[in-house]
Amino acid sequence: MYIHQVAAYLPAHVITNEHFTRLNGLSHEWIIERTGIRERRKAATGENTNTMAIEAAQRVLAAAPLCPTDTIDLIVGATYTPHDTIYTLAHAVQRAIGVADIPVVSISSACSSLLNAIEIVEGYFAMGKASRALVIVSEHNTAYNNEQDTVAGHLWGDGSAGLILSKERLAPTDLRVLDLITAGAGGIGKADTAVTLTPVAKGIVMPHGKDVFIHACQYMARVTQQILERNNLTVADLNWLIPHQANLRITRNVLQALGLPEERAVSNIDRLGNTGCAGAAIALAEKLDQIQPGERVAVTVFGGGYSYGAMLLER
Amino acid sequence: MYIHQVAAYLPAHVITNEHFTRLNGLSHEWIIERTGIRERRKAATGENTNTMAIEAAQRVLAAAPLCPTDTIDLIVGATYTPHDTIYTLAHAVQRAIGVADIPVVSISSACSSLLNAIEIVEGYFAMGKASRALVIVSEHNTAYNNEQDTVAGHLWGDGSAGLILSKERLAPTDLRVLDLITAGAGGIGKADTAVTLTPVAKGIVMPHGKDVFIHACQYMARVTQQILERNNLTVADLNWLIPHQANLRITRNVLQALGLPEERAVSNIDRLGNTGCAGAAIALAEKLDQIQPGERVAVTVFGGGYSYGAMLLER
Numbered sequence: 001m002y003i004h005q006v007a008a009y010l011p012a013h014v015i016t017n018e019h020f021t022r023l024n025g026l027s028h029e030w031i032i033e034r035t036g037i038r039e040r041r042k043a044a045t046g047e048n049t050n051t052m053a054i055e056a057a058q059r060v061l062a063a064a065p066l067c068p069t070d071t072i073d074l075i076v077g078a079t080y081t082p083h084d085t086i087y088t089l090a091h092a093v094q095r096a097i098g099v100a101d102i103p104v105v106s107i108s109s110a111c112s113s114l115l116n117a118i119e120i121v122e123g124y125f126a127m128g129k130a131s132r133a134l135v136i137v138s139e140h141n142t143a144y145n146n147e148q149d150t151v152a153g154h155l156w157g158d159g160s161a162g163l164i165l166s167k168e169r170l171a172p173t174d175l176r177v178l179d180l181i182t183a184g185a186g187g188i189g190k191a192d193t194a195v196t197l198t199p200v201a202k203g204i205v206m207p208h209g210k211d212v213f214i215h216a217c218q219y220m221a222r223v224t225q226q227i228l229e230r231n232n233l234t235v236a237d238l239n240w241l242i243p244h245q246a247n248l249r250i251t252r253n254v255l256q257a258l259g260l261p262e263e264r265a266v267s268n269i270d271r272l273g274n275t276g277c278a279g280a281a282i283a284l285a286e287k288l289d290q291i292q293p294g295e296r297v298a299v300t301v302f303g304g305g306y307s308y309g310a311m312l313l314e315r
Numbered sequence: 316m317y318i319h320q321v322a323a324y325l326p327a328h329v330i331t332n333e334h335f336t337r338l339n340g341l342s343h344e345w346i347i348e349r350t351g352i353r354e355r356r357k358a359a360t361g362e363n364t365n366t367m368a369i370e371a372a373q374r375v376l377a378a379a380p381l382c383p384t385d386t387i388d389l390i391v392g393a394t395y396t397p398h399d400t401i402y403t404l405a406h407a408v409q410r411a412i413g414v415a416d417i418p419v420v421s422i423s424s425a426c427s428s429l430l431n432a433i434e435i436v437e438g439y440f441a442m443g444k445a446s447r448a449l450v451i452v453s454e455h456n457t458a459y460n461n462e463q464d465t466v467a468g469h470l471w472g473d474g475s476a477g478l479i480l481s482k483e484r485l486a487p488t489d490l491r492v493l494d495l496i497t498a499g500a501g502g503i504g505k506a507d508t509a510v511t512l513t514p515v516a517k518g519i520v521m522p523h524g525k526d527v528f529i530h531a532c533q534y535m536a537r538v539t540q541q542i543l544e545r546n547n548l549t550v551a552d553l554n555w556l557i558p559h560q561a562n563l564r565i566t567r568n569v570l571q572a573l574g575l576p577e578e579r580a581v582s583n584i585d586r587l588g589n590t591g592c593a594g595a596a597i598a599l600a601e602k603l604d605q606i607q608p609g610e611r612v613a614v615t616v617f618g619g620g621y622s623y624g625a626m627l628l629e630r
Contacts, residue, residue, distance in 0.1 A: 091501035091620040102498025123438020184419025186406035199514030305406040
């Protein structure tokens with residue numbers, strides 16, 4: 001399986017930390033120190049998870065002349081901030097790009113859904129039921145976020161990304177997926193209450209951020225080690241690490257646990273905040289052109305609920 | 316791939332048509348004539364998509380002594396009425412049954428998600444990444460439904476079901492999955508507006524029920540025919556048809572299009588209303604013990620958004 005192309009979409013409107021200083025009295029320095037976040041994007045009125053998904057899909061297809069739209073034979077969408085749970089983002093993308101009668105599904109495994117979506121694609125490729133898939137990750141956190149929440153209101157940003165995956169190599173620059181691990185950890189710690197999004201009751205809240213923090217650090221480091229080991233590689237063989245973009249302190253903690261220098265990490269948390277399951281995909285889109293032939297990339301994710309995973313790529 | 320066991324969970328509280336007569340002036344006879352629905356279940360206070368999913372999981376595992384819980388190596392949940400999009404129903408089930416470090420994901424392809432979930436399992440089996448999966452479908456429609464809505468408020472019911480799927484046959488009574496088709500039809504008709512569930516804006520609404528009705532009838536008949544043909548079978552080889560439980564008129568329309576007598580259809584719409592993606596699975600659970608060796612069952616679904624699918628089973 002190969003990643004042929006990746007593209008991101010970010011809403012234009014920038015929300016700086018000063019917005020939260022005015023709202024809640026949280027200082028720029030305090031937010032930076034705790035999270036590394038300087039600013040984040042906010043979807044405009046009329047934008048939502050589905051419209052951002054369509055933007056990402058159109059961008060990635062436009063960037064992939066070797067993969068005409070009518071050859072796409074599977075769409076997997078991912079979000080934990082749905083605009084519509086019936087006309088899901090995957091269905092909206094199908095309607096927008098105009099491909100009929102192919103498997104279409106949207107998923108959530110919270111912030112780790114990117115890798116679940118890619119693993120589902122891997123399954124369709126293995127069955128022979130698809131060979132060119134569109135994976136779209138899209139989060140409209142601000143639709144469910146309470147900005148007044150001094151615990152987590154300043155963390156979230158909006159954004160989306162699209163990936164074209166193919167069973168066979170389409171171009172020499174394609175990233176080969178060497179290996180992929182996903183797993184739930186719903187039984188661990190405060191997985192059931194630490195960070196939740198109950199659409200009916202209260203939107204997104206994070207009453208036990210410390211529990212999320214500790215497990216995110218542990219699991220992302222551990223699963224990266226695991227995927228390297230089972231491919232007879234070490235961290236020395238890794239050129240880039242793309243962790244879930246939740247918090248710069250988590251990223252630093254994971255780097256330290258793995259013994260990787262900070263310049264090996266790909267990060268957009270300072271500019272985008274936590275864009276949920278889109279964060280790592282946006283980072284891959286931003287880094288894509290700088291990955292040199294022969295270089296290896298590990299993507300590792302952790303999601304509320306909990307879930308975790310790792311993917312090993314080679315250009 | 317085999318379906319080893321199926322079990323359903325239904326909340327105890329029954330809502331009769333008289334409830335809507337009192338609320339909206341809709342008569343029992345009018346509701347029956349339009350939908351075939353006599354009553355539906357409503358989750359109690361404290362029950363939700365996750366708790367109902369756990370009930371279904373525990374019931375199906377209790378009914379499957381040949382499949383100990385610790386052999387489950389994949390959980391796929393499905394709902395369009397999520398209690399929590401981060402701590403999803405699949406994560407809640409993982410926590411409840413106590414299996415660690417296995418792939419866990421929740422999906423939505425609206426009312427057709429049962430077949431998408433089973434197809435995702437088929438992919439994991441094909442990759443060799445799982446061999447015994449738990450599929451849980453759970454809908455808490457009443458959490459998002461406006462009972463006052465005279466167009467569709469009386470249609471929805473709550474319920475859940477669990478299925479154990481295995482790569483190899485576990486028992487002589489297992490249902491073999493002969494074939495499975497899923498597809499999105501997001502580009503068709505009024506797929507983007509006909510029936511939607513926008514959690515933030517207005518819950519579940521169905522402003523274009525006729526568009527849903529027409530396409531549900533067409534697609535469920537067509538995909539059933541398609542799956543029979545590509546397996547060199549005809550409707551004469553079919554003992555039971557389990558359609559998505561949306562409306563008794565849709566079921567009758569599909570039967571007529573296929574040329575099947577009404578007694579071949581498995582139906583619970585009169586007792587349960589539209590229980591979303593759980594409906595066909597609950598029907599399979601209710602029918603399970605009556606399916607004779609050698610008999611064939613077609614499950615066919617249609618979901619808002621739109622999506623459709625068919626699955627062919629043989630005992």
